[in-house]
Amino acid sequence: MNQFVGITMGDPAGIGPEVSLKAIDARPEYQESVLIYGSYGVLQYYHQLLHLKTPLSVISSPSEFQPGHINIISVVDLEIGKDIEIGKVSPVAGDAAYQYIARAIHDAMESQIQVVTTAPLNKEALHKGGHNFDGHTEIFATLTGTKHYTMMLWSQNMSVVHVSTHCSLREACDRAKKVRVLECIHLAHNAMKRLGLDNPHIAVAGLNPHSGEHGLFGREEIEEIIPAIGEAQAEGLYVDGPVPPDTVFLKAYKGIYDIVVAMYHDQGHIPMKMMAFDTGVNVTLGLPIIRTSVDHGTAFDIAGKGIAKEDSMFSAVDLGIRFAKGRLQSASIH
Structure with a gap:
């Protein structure tokens, strides 16, 4: 059984789409097991902006994963310049960021993916989009029914x-x-x-x-x-x-x-x-699924400039994989 990591690309107006693409493009091993939950139109924009060589593939579920590609589950249809503006807080972007997370959590709860790794969201945009959570941690706890975390x-x-x-x-x-x-x-x-x-x-x-x-x-x-x-x-x-x-x-x-x-x-x-x-990683402990995250914000000030660093995304994905392996080892012991 493949062990998949699903990256939620965060607020589409921030640096999340960029660091998500850069991470998968830079690591051939990620192209065998890591996919993105996001918006194809936004990711296509950054794919062209960054001149990335790894091709994009839109899939409807992790079972359709295409090795050697940057696999995308396009949860919300968005276009930069039409629906959202880079570096700007908007309810559309906030709602989209929530929808990416909700879909990834659903797939993780169904064991279609083994890890959810989150790119940053913007709390103001999240609230304007109608989702009154303090942040990722509270979203994950609520959508998984977790009380102790x-x-x-x-x-x-x-x-x-x-x-x-x-x-x-x-x-x-x-x-x-x-x-x-x-x-x-x-x-x-x-x-x-x-x-x-x-x-x-x-x-x-x-x-x-x-x-x-x-x-x-x-x-x-x-x-x-x-x-x-x-x-x-x-x-x-x-x-x-x-x-x-x-x-x-x-x-x-x-x-x-x-x-x-x-x-x-x-x-x-x-x-x-x-x-x-x-290189720090944010982890939510106590959940029935594995959730790791980059430990930085949306960085609206540099979004769209192609200069965001993907180091924390590497750390977050790699730590999620370690936790997944630890869960498998624990299950085999018990």
Whole structure:
């Protein structure tokens, strides 16, 4: 059985179509298993703009995949200059980006593809298009009926999962509860095992400066985070913490920890984007399907100029393939 990766090309007015095409064109092995969910008219425009040699093939399902081609499932008919304008927020583009995702999720749930890798969407356009989600993570959770999930940022040097993501900092403090911290520890442990680590070393970051300094700077560590760590340790997981957030990421970068459980969005995102902006991968953990993503935005300012880099797309596709292989190995064991 072929293991297919479906790239959703993201907001068609951004750099998603460009980096999706460039990635498949550059890697002959991708031309054997990677397809794009998008709009043929937009992809044809970029194919000509970039002078790519690999031919385009429009297919109606992954079962029709044509090796040696850039395979496209054209979900929405769009033309640049007619329906959308490059680099501009529009409800048409936002709705199209959602439709690409919905079709790819459907095919993944039906096991027609094994990985969904997403190019960036624009949240303003998404909302204007009638889809009131905070981002990809929430779309995937809703369309797969998933209740317990988290965002993971992965790179070769450091990985992070998040107790909370798209909410205010004030609300993030309220979300740092024992049940949620323990859930994220489990999700981090399982993810790293799927990537080949038998006993991953997990660090749980503190929420407050100096991890609360024994209650001087807040009691969240004492009342919520430490009990979660203790329960995970009692289960046999290799967990340390709460590690002060001003040093935990340096320790992870140096290899002391395999993954960090961060308490909120920027606590995890800032160090990751400093260390691996062009090669980082966003993963949604807890889903019944595999979802990876580039870790950058739509970059409207450079869209259509042919200068967008596909490095993060390479990383996202390759990590998705690793997760798929890990799932197969796990199934064969059990």
